[in-house]
Amino acid sequence: MTIRTIPTLDISRFNSDKANFVAELGKGYREFGFCGIVGHGIDTELVAKAYDAIRTFFALPTDVKQQYSAANIGGARGYTGMGVEKAKDNPHPDLKEFWHVGRELAPEQLVEGLFPNVWPTEVPQFKADVYPLYQALDDLGRQVLSALALFLGQDEHYFDDKIDHGNSILRPLHYPPILQGETPAVRAGAHEDINFITLLVGSEEAGLEVLTRDGEYIPVTTIPGTIVVNIGDMLQRLTNNVLPSTTHRVVNPPGDGAKHSRFSVPFFLHPNPEFMIETLATCVTEDNPNRYPESISSNDYLTERLIEIGLIK
Ligand SMILES: O=C(O)CCC(=O)C(=O)O
Numbered sequence: 001m002t003i004r005t006i007p008t009l010d011i012s013r014f015n016s017d018k019a020n021f022v023a024e025l026g027k028g029y030r031e032f033g034f035c036g037i038v039g040h041g042i043d044t045e046l047v048a049k050a051y052d053a054i055r056t057f058f059a060l061p062t063d064v065k066q067q068y069s070a071a072n073i074g075g076a077r078g079y080t081g082m083g084v085e086k087a088k089d090n091p092h093p094d095l096k097e098f099w100h101v102g103r104e105l106a107p108e109q110l111v112e113g114l115f116p117n118v119w120p121t122e123v124p125q126f127k128a129d130v131y132p133l134y135q136a137l138d139d140l141g142r143q144v145l146s147a148l149a150l151f152l153g154q155d156e157h158y159f160d161d162k163i164d165h166g167n168s169i170l171r172p173l174h175y176p177p178i179l180q181g182e183t184p185a186v187r188a189g190a191h192e193d194i195n196f197i198t199l200l201v202g203s204e205e206a207g208l209e210v211l212t213r214d215g216e217y218i219p220v221t222t223i224p225g226t227i228v229v230n231i232g233d234m235l236q237r238l239t240n241n242v243l244p245s246t247t248h249r250v251v252n253p254p255g256d257g258a259k260h261s262r263f264s265v266p267f268f269l270h271p272n273p274e275f276m277i278e279t280l281a282t283c284v285t286e287d288n289p290n291r292y293p294e295s296i297s298s299n300d301y302l303t304e305r306l307i308e309i310g311l312i313k
């Protein structure tokens with residue numbers, strides 16, 4: 001039996017070997033909804049610095065971290081503690097705490113659904129060390145979407161003006177040691193992401209599993225430096241399920257492994273809040289008729305889902 005795993009592709013081939021790269025990337029997403037991306041040029045030093053700042057923040061006492069909780073805006077910026085977010089339709093909250101960094105915008109650009117960032121003063125270098133990772137992943141996400149635009153029969157730059165002020169979120173995550181023994185709760189319950197695409201830094205730490213088309217979970221194991229990129233619900237909807245949003249989860253490690261923290265940093269790339277998600281004509285065929293005749297704005301879609309996962313009451 002062969003152990004199946006998600007494909008990993010070198011994105012520098014988007015310049016040197018475009019047609020084949022686009023075809024292979026599209027095939028990977030059609031089959032798994034997930035691909036590993038290497039050759040992206042994101043500096044390991046930049047990632048290491050962001051991780052240092054993130055670890056320093058999560059090591060602070062809970063009451064200090066809690067000062068940065070903004071439950072009134074669904075934790076859209078700043079800190080969200082343990083016991084808040086749960087996977088849709090799951091009664092047990094996930095075993096995780098996280099911080100949300102949004103796009104840095106001028107006050108007049110803060111349209112509906114967008115909020116100013118907050119930064120933890122206890123970690124003075126947090127913004128300088130973490131925001132560059134936001135920018136690097138935003139840029140890499142744009143490149144992945146350019147390749148996907150070609151795969152979908154659109155112009156290479158189709159997505160550019162639909163994501164330039166997207167409500168994209170960088171989410172440093174901390175899964176604390178699990179000390180209570182047997183628990184029905186998991187680090188992250190089975191879910192699909194809401195946004196266009198997610199770019200995940202930190203997948204070399206075990207725990208992430210992806211549901212295959214055969215209904216089996218397979219671990220995502222990558223070599224250091226790989227950025228795992230998956231399709232979210234908004235892109236699935238835009239593409240009439242041609243690109244599938246795939247269920248995934250983070251399992252509790254067996255044995256003593258559970259006594260260690262796990263860190264990861266997903267970047268949820270969102271379309272602009274006013275973008276209308278309306279099925280792409282190039283994704284409708286006789287065999288795949290339009291599954292979503294009604295369009296919805298990306299901000300309304302997001303709000304619906306944040307209520308379902310417990311972040312907005
Ligand atoms: O921590 C991970 O590896 C994945 C996290 C995740 O799936 C999410 O936050 O949506």
Ligand SMILES: [Fe+2]
Pocket residue numbers: 191192193248
């Ligand atoms: Fe996820």
